[in-house]
Amino acid sequence: MIESTSDDFSLDALRAGDKTEFARFVDAYSTRVYRLALKMLADPQEAEDVLQTSFLKAFQHIREFEGRSSLSTWLYRIAANEALMLLRRRRPELSLDEEPDEDQAPRPRQFADWGALPERELLSGEAKRQLDLAIQKLPEKLRIVFLLRDIEDLSIKETAEALNLTETAVKTRLLRARLNLREALSGYFAERLSDV
Amino acid sequence: MNPEQVSCKKLWESLSDYIDGELSEELCRKLEEHMAGCEHCRVVVDTTNKVIYLCHSDAQETEMPADVRGRLFETLHIEDYLKPKSP
16 A cells, blocks of 8 residues: 555545545545536436445445545546446446447537627526537447546546546547537537527 | 648547647647638637536536435435535
8 A cells, every 4th residue: 555645635544434534535525426427327316326326435445445546536436437337227238338439530510600609698508408418418438538527627647547448548539529519519509699 | 732731630630639738839830720721620629619618617516415415424424524515
């Protein structure tokens, strides 16, 4: 075992079952785990299930944490696995590995220049709903990469560690996710151009 | 096309790395030269950046409801440590 602290938490205390330190850890990361699960699953009850299971597993397995990644990356790995397993249970007939795997990035087809729309249009209630819908429509293995990298601000390296992927695979999936989202949202925002 | 120039396809394939600042200076320069003469690619880069910003901003407003937090602390048997979240 190396290092006695990780992400400003005492690993020694966590491994010893110190509830004060564990509560501090839960407080620090619970909103993030909940947000990841909610964005991944679009179901508050399932998000709560993933939240609870993730921290239960973290508590149960903290002694096995070797410190090769940060504690937060380790927790995100647990949460991502829980969310992906739940998705697999929803659609057992389709393995996540069987999702179409196009190596080519999607070719952009929407070229409306909506970037200068006013903030009130870009972050309206309806726009936020469209953002959520677009994220939900991403294939799950692209969605999890996008959420970890662009929403939870993990680095490419941390995202790769959390998902047990190579950095190249993370970059490929991230590019596809970003371009897919842009294409989907450009369709919506292009229509708003005529309203302004 | 001048072999020194980049194509639209090259730009799209490099888009993520460009946005994340992971490209060499030379490739950045070539991409920016391309964008200066290609409105479509300029729009693709600009709107991709915007999508990332919007998704990130919107997500940061997500809060965990107080009752969810309460049940979490109970499940983990640390409810004695449940302090009110500061606004």
